[in-house]
Amino acid sequence: xxxxxxxxxxIAELGPKIKDxxxxxxLREMLELEADGEDRAPVKTLIExxxxxxxxxxxxxxxxxxxxxxxxxxxxxxxVRDIEEVAVLEDMLEREEAGQDRKTAKxxxxxxxxxxxxxxxxxxxxxxEYVPPEEKHPDLDHPTADKQWIESLEDAEYxxxxxxxxxxxGELIDVSMEMLGKARRLxxxxxxxxxxxxxxxxxxxxxxxxxxxxxxLTEQVIEYGADRVVYLEDDRLERFRHKPYTEIFCxxxxxxxxxxxxxxxxxxxKDYDEPRYTVFPATNNGRDxxxxxxxxxxxxxxxxxxxxxxxxxxxxxxAKTGTPGDSVEFxxxxxxxxxxxxxxxxxxxxxxxxxxxDFHPQGAxxxxxxxxxxxxxxxxxxxxxxxxxxxxxxxxQVDVTEFDTLDSGVDLTGHDVVVAMGRGIGDSPTEGIELxxxxxxxxxxxxxxxxxxxxxxxxxxxxxxxxxxxxxRQIGESGQVVEPDVYIAAGISGxxxxxxxxxxxxxxxxxxxxxxxxxxxxxxxxxxxxxFEVLPRLTEAVEAGELATAVAEASDD
Numbered sequence: 001x002x003x004x005x006x007x008x009x010x011i012a013e014l015g016p017k018i019k020d021x022x023x024x025x026x027l028r029e030m031l032e033l034e035a036d037g038e039d040r041a042p043v044k045t046l047i048e049x050x051x052x053x054x055x056x057x058x059x060x061x062x063x064x065x066x067x068x069x070x071x072x073x074x075x076x077x078x079x080v081r082d083i084e085e086v087a088v089l090e091d092m093l094e095r096e097e098a099g100q101d102r103k104t105a106k107x108x109x110x111x112x113x114x115x116x117x118x119x120x121x122x123x124x125x126x127x128x129e130y131v132p133p134e135e136k137h138p139d140l141d142h143p144t145a146d147k148q149w150i151e152s153l154e155d156a157e158y159x160x161x162x163x164x165x166x167x168x169x170g171e172l173i174d175v176s177m178e179m180l181g182k183a184r185r186l187x188x189x190x191x192x193x194x195x196x197x198x199x200x201x202x203x204x205x206x207x208x209x210x211x212x213x214x215x216x217l218t219e220q221v222i223e224y225g226a227d228r229v230v231y232l233e234d235d236r237l238e239r240f241r242h243k244p245y246t247e248i249f250c251x252x253x254x255x256x257x258x259x260x261x262x263x264x265x266x267x268x269x270k271d272y273d274e275p276r277y278t279v280f281p282a283t284n285n286g287r288d289x290x291x292x293x294x295x296x297x298x299x300x301x302x303x304x305x306x307x308x309x310x311x312x313x314x315x316x317x318x319a320k321t322g323t324p325g326d327s328v329e330f331x332x333x334x335x336x337x338x339x340x341x342x343x344x345x346x347x348x349x350x351x352x353x354x355x356x357x358d359f360h361p362q363g364a365x366x367x368x369x370x371x372x373x374x375x376x377x378x379x380x381x382x383x384x385x386x387x388x389x390x391x392x393x394x395x396x397q398v399d400v401t402e403f404d405t406l407d408s409g410v411d412l413t414g415h416d417v418v419v420a421m422g423r424g425i426g427d428s429p430t431e432g433i434e435l436x437x438x439x440x441x442x443x444x445x446x447x448x449x450x451x452x453x454x455x456x457x458x459x460x461x462x463x464x465x466x467x468x469x470x471x472x473r474q475i476g477e478s479g480q481v482v483e484p485d486v487y488i489a490a491g492i493s494g495x496x497x498x499x500x501x502x503x504x505x506x507x508x509x510x511x512x513x514x515x516x517x518x519x520x521x522x523x524x525x526x527x528x529x530x531x532f533e534v535l536p537r538l539t540e541a542v543e544a545g546e547l548a549t550a551v552a553e554a555s556d557d
Contacts, residue, residue, distance in 0.1 A: 002029045006047065007037035018050045027051045040548055045524070046507065063088055068096050073104045080112040081311065089113045114327050115314045130356050152358040153258050157272040159197055160228075161187050162206045162361065164249065164280045164289065165221055172217055174373060174413075175281040177224045179366055180207060181374030182308060183279060184225030190310050194332065203276065204228055210248050212238040215386065222382035224374055228269065232387045236396055239403075240285040244395040246292040251389050253278075253297060253361070269385045275361040277334050279308070282365040282478075294363040301363045302349035304477050306370040306500050307337030313350055322355040334362040339477055339496045367500065369413060369481025410447070410472040411480075417446035418484045420475055420502070422453055424491015424512065424531050429459040433468060435535040436490060442542035449475045449482070451492050476501035488538070490531040494519025511535070 003026070004017055021027055031047045034040065061071075063083055068076065076096075083089055093109045096102065161183045165176040183205045196202040204227035209217055211233060218229040230252050237244060257273030274297060280290035282304045294301040313333045318324040336349040351362040412418060419440045425432025440446045450473045461469055475482055477497040487505035492498060494510070494517055502508070503522055510523040511534045520526045527534055541547045 002026045002033070004030060006030050006034045006043055018046060021050065022054055024051050024054045027054065043548060063092060068092065068105070069099050073102060073108065076105050077108045080109055083112065084116065086113055086116055089116075111314045114316075115312055115329050151356055152353070153273055156258070156274075156358055156360070158274055158276040158358075158360045159272040160204045160206050160275050161277040161279065162208055162253065162275040163226070164208045164210075164278070164286065164293075165217070166281050166283060166286055167209070167211055167214060167217065170213060170216070172220060172224075173281070173283070173368075175283065175286075175366065175368035176221075177373045178368070178371040179279050179281065180205065180221060180224040180226055182366075182371040184374065186308060186310055190332075193310075206230060206275070208249060208252060209233075210237060210245055212236075218384045220376070222380050222384075223376040223378055225380075226382055228383040228385065230269070230385045230387050232389070234391060236391065239400060240289075241395070242288060242292060244391055245289055246296060247392075247395065248387075248389065249289065249293050250296045252387055253293075255387075269383060273360075276332065277310075278361040278363040280363070280365045282367045286365055290363060290365040294361070297361060297363075299359045299361055299363060300349075300351045301365065302336035302338055302351070303365045304367050305336045305338045305349075305364045306367050306477075306481075307335075307346070308364060308366070309335050309337075311335055313352065315352060320352050320354050334364065336362075336364040339500045367477060367481060369483075369501070410470075412447050412449050412473065412475065412482050413480065415445050415447045415482075415484055417443045417486045417488070418449050418475070418482050418502070418505070419446060419488045419490070420449040420451060420492060421490050421531075422451040422492030422498075423457065425454065426459070426491075428532070429457075430462045430465045432491065432531060433461065433465045435532065435539075437465075437468065439488065439535055439539045439542065442539045449473050449480075451498050452476055452478065453492075489519055489523070490535060492519055493517050494522070 002021075004021065009017065018027070018030075021030075027047055027050055031044060031051070034043050034047065061079055063079055066079075071079070076092075080089060080092070089109055089112055093106060093113075096105050096109065163176070163179050163183050165180070166173050167176070187203055187205050191202045205225055207221040207226035207229045209215075209221065209229060209231035212235050214231050214233045218231060221229050232248050232252075253274050256267040256270040278290075278293065280286045280293075282290075287303060290301055290303065311333060313330045313335070314327055315321060315330055316327040318326070320330075321328040330352050333350055333352060336351075337346050338349060339346055349364075351359045353359050417440075419436050421433060421436045437448055440448045448468060450469065452474055455469065455471055455474055459469075471479070474480065475498065477500050479501055481501045481504075483502075483504040483506075485506045486509065487502050487507070488509045488511070489502070490511045492510070493512070493514070499519075499522065507525075508519075508523045509525045509527070510517070510519045511527045511529060511531045512519060513528065513530055515528050538547065
């Protein structure tokens with residue numbers, strides 16, 4: 001007899017309970033109980049999905065026998081990373097060509113073959129010739145023209161992953177802890193893979209804190225994964241300011257290196273030129289700071305990322321290799337995964353050096369909610385560095401004389417249910433929002449969210465509804481990432497920017513009049529209908545404790 005009898009629970013209660021069951025046999029017993037009892041189709045689907053997940057966690061994909069048509073391009077990319085035999089890869093390439101013949105899938109396989117074998121091309125093209133910048137750009141005289149003249153540092157050294165830890169009201173925000181946990185995992189794997197830096201020394205996670213009284217948070221960031229904390233506190237830094245925050249971060253990054261320009265050429269805690277990697281939160285302030293810092297450090301930035309990993313990259317572009325016709329494998333490259341604007345795909349951004357030019361740090365900003373918050377380890381030890389530098393009074397020329405501070409924004413995470421509304425409310429915006437709020441009220445633990453389309457629209461809302469229309473309720477790439485037990489999307493088409501903010505939800509119920517809406521492709525239940533008619537029925541069903549039945553009937557209709 002399993003610990004959980006599904007017939008005793010509604011589907012909304014069952015979802016979070018089943019997530020903790022890791023025994024496939026126990027799940028099958030639950031499935032039999034449901035089939036012999038109420039025999040609810042949605043509940044059986046939920047249990048069957050969990051069985052697939054549990055069994056899939058232990059199942060290894062055999063590259064020699066797997067049906068490639070069952071795999072996405074991302075699945076193939078993950079699969080080929082660990083294959084060392086060229087014959088196996090060539091067989092996969094032939095099977096892909098005979099099957100779906102996807103260009104991007106073949107490219108992943110071919111890149112892996114090249115990374116093992118090297119380029120077959122003899123590289124008989126002419127090697128790029130170095131031309132001093134003053135000769136290459138003799139006519140440039142704009143104040144920022146020298147950005148095009150940046151040259152690589154002589155024998156430059158780059159180390160460590162730096163994490164900018166944003167704070168609000170004297171506390172770390174969640175995404176700061178998420179990034180520390182991810183950085184810890186990345187650098188642990190990095191040190192195992194490469195044996196540390198080029199000299200065999202382990203590389204670290206360095207947390208950066210800037211603000212007022214941030215010294216009180218140093219032990220906390222160590223508990224979440226930092227090896228070293230570098231902080232600067234000043235009461236003038238209570239609020240985020242572009243200029244001083246940028247100058248401080250860049251001064252820290254350049255301290256002890258060839259390009260240090262602030263008298264910190266010799267610091268005990270850092271003996272390299274600049275960080276190898278930098279990671280920032282993709283919050284309003286984090287987006288600003290990441291762009292300013294990476295620009296000042298003369299490197300690039302992949303913004304709004306939802307995935308990060310460090311790996312080799314086989315590159316054939318002569319602008320990067322220096323020799324036309326050659327393919328070169330670059331090591332220690334931070335692969336920064338972000339949603340594409342064109343559809344349900346992701347782009348992976350690389351920041352790779354080129355001849356006579358270094359692109360470091362390799363920088364990314366991370367969408368809040370993309371990674372799990374790690375467990376704090378109170379036994380972890382790390383180095384704490386109080387950074388000292390003169391703050392120029394000119395950086396504080398603008399005074400904020402009056403402002404309102406919200407006690408807290410709307411946190412959409414951690415709730416059992418999220419009800420999200422999209423532009424399907426267009427016929428009657430106020431009524432549409434009210435119907436969504438009625439559904440939220442019917443649940444014990446639910447919260448109301450929005451797609452970006454509603455927030456940026458020109459809808460006119462009346463009465464109390466207007467107070468629910470704000471960026472703090474936005475879900476998606478430039479908003480919050482949620483993973484509730486049940487996600488109800490009403491009038492949302494399912495653009496990739498929204499998908500990345502909710503597609504890890506346990507059960508997704510979509511309501512839309514368009515039978516071909518993109519969201520249908522990743523919903524567990526799709527109700528083709530007008531939200532103005534469907535939502536009242538769902539609200540009544542929740543109040544009567546019959547949501548699963550109502551959803552099943554509506555989706556069948």
